[in-house]
Amino acid sequence: MEKIRRNERMSAMLKLLTDHPNRIYTLSHFCELFGAAKSTMSEDIDLLCGVVKAFGLGQLETVTGASGGVRYRAVVSREQARETIGGLCRELSGKGRVLPGGFLYTSDILADPQLVGRMGEIIATEYFDAEPDFVLTMETKGIPVALTTAHALGVPLVIARHASKVYEGSAVNINYVSGSSGSIQTMSLSRRAVREGQRCLIVDDFLKGGGTAKGMVDLMGEFGVTVLGMAFVMETAAPEKKRVTGQRSLMVMDMLEVDDEQIASVRPAKWLGA
Amino acid sequence: MEKIRRNERMSAMLKLLTDHPNRIYTLSHFCELFGAAKSTMSEDIDLLCGVVKAFGLGQLETVTGASGGVRYRAVVSREQARETIGGLCRELSGKGRVLPGGFLYTSDILADPQLVGRMGEIIATEYFDAEPDFVLTMETKGIPVALTTAHALGVPLVIARHASKVYEGSAVNINYVSGSSGSIQTMSLSRRAVREGQRCLIVDDFLKGGGTAKGMVDLMGEFGVTVLGMAFVMETAAPEKKRVTGQRSLMVMDMLEVDDEQIASVRPAKWLGA
Numbered sequence: 157m158e159k160i161r162r163n164e165r166m167s168a169m170l171k172l173l174t175d176h177p178n179r180i181y182t183l184s185h186f187c188e189l190f191g192a193a194k195s196t197m198s199e200d201i202d203l204l205c206g207v208v209k210a211f212g213l214g215q216l217e218t219v220t221g222a223s224g225g226v227r228y229r230a231v232v233s234r235e236q237a238r239e240t241i242g243g244l245c246r247e248l249s250g251k252g253r254v255l256p257g258g259f260l261y262t263s264d265i266l267a268d269p270q271l272v273g274r275m276g277e278i279i280a281t282e283y284f285d286a287e288p289d290f291v292l293t294m295e296t297k298g299i300p301v302a303l304t305t306a307h308a309l310g311v312p313l314v315i316a317r318h319a320s321k322v323y324e325g326s327a328v329n330i331n332y333v334s335g336s337s338g339s340i341q342t343m344s345l346s347r348r349a350v351r352e353g354q355r356c357l358i359v360d361d362f363l364k365g366g367g368t369a370k371g372m373v374d375l376m377g378e379f380g381v382t383v384l385g386m387a388f389v390m391e392t393a394a395p396e397k398k399r400v401t402g403q404r405s406l407m408v409m410d411m412l413e414v415d416d417e418q419i420a421s422v423r424p425a426k427w428l429g430a
Numbered sequence: 431m432e433k434i435r436r437n438e439r440m441s442a443m444l445k446l447l448t449d450h451p452n453r454i455y456t457l458s459h460f461c462e463l464f465g466a467a468k469s470t471m472s473e474d475i476d477l478l479c480g481v482v483k484a485f486g487l488g489q490l491e492t493v494t495g496a497s498g499g500v501r502y503r504a505v506v507s508r509e510q511a512r513e514t515i516g517g518l519c520r521e522l523s524g525k526g527r528v529l530p531g532g533f534l535y536t537s538d539i540l541a542d543p544q545l546v547g548r549m550g551e552i553i554a555t556e557y558f559d560a561e562p563d564f565v566l567t568m569e570t571k572g573i574p575v576a577l578t579t580a581h582a583l584g585v586p587l588v589i590a591r592h593a594s595k596v597y598e599g600s601a602v603n604i605n606y607v608s609g610s611s612g613s614i615q616t617m618s619l620s621r622r623a624v625r626e627g628q629r630c631l632i633v634d635d636f637l638k639g640g641g642t643a644k645g646m647v648d649l650m651g652e653f654g655v656t657v658l659g660m661a662f663v664m665e666t667a668a669p670e671k672k673r674v675t676g677q678r679s680l681m682v683m684d685m686l687e688v689d690d691e692q693i694a695s696v697r698p699a700k701w702l703g704a
Contacts, residue, residue, distance in 0.1 A: 163437035164481045170441045171448060171487050176544065207438045213445050259597040263620060267589055269581035270450065296589065299573045307543035315541055315570065323533040346537060 165190050166200050173216065173228035178284065178310035182225040201226050212236060229284055230277040230308045234429045237278045241406050241424040248422040258411050258418050266297050266361055266389065275406060276304025279359060279387040282404055283309065286384040288357040290314050290350065292376065294343065294368055298360035301389055305359045316375060320344040328378050332371030343371045352380035363391035366399030373400065439464045440474050447490065447502035452558065452584035456499040475500050486510060503558055504551040504582045508703050511552045515680050515698040522696040532685050532692050540571050540635055540663065549680060550578025553633060553661040556678055557583065560658040562631040564588050564624065568617065568642055572634035575663055579633045590649060594618040602652050606645030617645045626654035637665035640673030647674065
């Protein structure tokens, strides 16, 4: 290949870094790839740090030390997060999405690749420093946003099931009380899925009473895994007291009754700022 | 902001384009964003096309016509696809992953963000020209790869469920014969999820007899949706005759019995080339 110009190197490097978020690449890796000197690559990276910052594309940072190098993180500012989540709240509020029984239709939003990609980045931003080893979710609706969170954090996703499946091998089953229905349910996870001593972040779509979330915490206890935090796309305003604490939800929902009609009021969570 | 240099513009532009794959951005959009002339932006784009090609990062192309502009597609070459899938086959083959009953453990691979991201790009590469309106999958294990395929195609994901849920509103249910067990199962999809006249691509993790796949085709028939194609992460070599045809699977699995031990033999599908 002919001599690679700075603009070409920089573009390709940013693409490679953003394809593998939260992973440290050594300077030598890029020196070899582009056939460039370390000093040149350092200058490239300095320029890229500036670009990423100027256009609000996340954060590129050099990490010092023995395993040092450069790392891209899809950090979303609070302002950017409020804009995304604010727009989503407007989309979800009103009566157009309220289903019989007072349920809010969110299946389309929870499976929109662009939206769940962004929500995953917003959640990951809060947990980069906690350094989880994996993200845990409970099937089904939370899987897309849990996957994008795991992608942004550069870690695997682990999916708990409602029942143990033959194709998951021996499994640990626990029973938990569903917060909404009060019924006893089963949650199952393959023994091969996680290792004792690991640390996890729980991500799911919806938090009401907190029964399922509590079940996931208990399940991790059975595996000897530490739960570093919990994030949800949406939580209900009522009941105020959940069976878990310390969670970060992106949105808070109230279901209101106005003139015999049910209206959803969805607002960004307080921690996202005014 | 001070004057933006070419290397900065190009890096930022590639990041923005790859964040929204298969979506056409007008030249004017970038002219405004960077405060640059059309001729300058055209040169930038030409250079970027070359970079993306030289480093095997997909395909950047200019689209002419009234709704023209520039578009990024995560096109994976057959050679690149064979490398990824070949590695995966080596990882899956042998006896380490065979579970009691002759099932292959794949849950970790199907929830690895990097791997499913790449598999989604490989599948999308085959269906860019078909221009599906959405990707359909059946819960649970296929959701991650279906999501990344939808992301690469720039379309929404739609998830069929085993039973209709109160929070999905009125739904269409169909019964289908599970290919593997021969039992009658139910598949359900919210009426709000898709519209008549749309065109879909079916993506799922596993194809054995084809009962579930056939069920998805029938379900789409109920909605007046055309099925453009079907892709699976893995299909079994036996039975050779499936209830569906024309599918693209990434891998083909044989479960062999050697000295009373079950050994998985997993190879890349033929269409990926030798």
